[in-house]
């Protein structure tokens with residue numbers, strides 16, 4: 001179907017897409033936060049402005065935890081949020097989503113993690129494939145949480161685990177054996193790395209945690225040996241350019257290393273990360289590649305294709321989407 005609209009935005013809308021780096025708490029639609037707390041959240045935050053920069057990760061995390069604490073008071077709220085997030089992805093022509101929820105909802109909000117996971121799963125609409133991850137911060141293994149995290153490996157509706165939170169917090173000895181047990185239990189494993197910590201932490205996540213998907217991985221580019229290791233091990237990077245600019249991981253779009261990493265043979269995908277904080281849509285992230293980094297339409301289609309290539313679904317499911325992408329770029 002020709003829409004007659006030849007803008008990059010219209011092209012991006014038509015691309016079948018994936019999001020493989022999306023925090024559910026960070027994707028909370030502003031309308032839901034406002035409905036729940038009309039006085040406090042009448043207006044979207046200053047951080048939605050395109051020129052806004054967070055001072056550091058603590059600044060960003062503090063704001064985000066404030067929103068999450070005011071909204072995610074029950075498993076039902078997770079369901080409502082997931083329903084709205086998934087519906088908006090379907091409208092944006094997203095076919096596959098990997099989303100995480102934070103183990104902090106159990107640790108600090110007192111929710112039942114299995115109930116939250118089931119509530120998210122129950123919100124998945126027809127026509128969208130969703131994989132659900134439990135995000136665990138570096139010091140997330142506590143006396144209270146250890147039995148919960150062990151039990152999580154048995155939750156049938158949980159697809160995997162992801163390492164979250166401030167990267168500069170020391171990562172305890174619990175992590176490597178737990179990530180291994182997760183694999184043995186059939187869970188897919190990922191880790192956030194190379195956003196604020198350098199390439200050595202990316203290497204550690206690949207070598208010690210055994211992950212083959214890094215969330216961000218921006219700073220991998222600083223060490224050619226780490227880039228070669230990622231290529232050799234077939235590790236993909238789920239990147240979020242708008243997030244990286246607003247958090248000061250890179251000074252501006254033109255300094256973002258995604259082009260260099262793609263050219264080095266690394267599979268890179270694009271996602272929004274935490275749109276409640278950045279005010280971005282997936283289209284905005286693709287447009288940053290086009291407008292800020294000179295990506296051609298063929299390049300954009302290649303990034304979209306990477307998302308389907310890493311998707312945790314059978315090849316037969318991917319085939320029709322890859323065919324559409326082949327016809328577009």
Ligand SMILES: [Zn+2]
Pocket residue numbers: 021023192215273
């Ligand atoms: Zn993230």
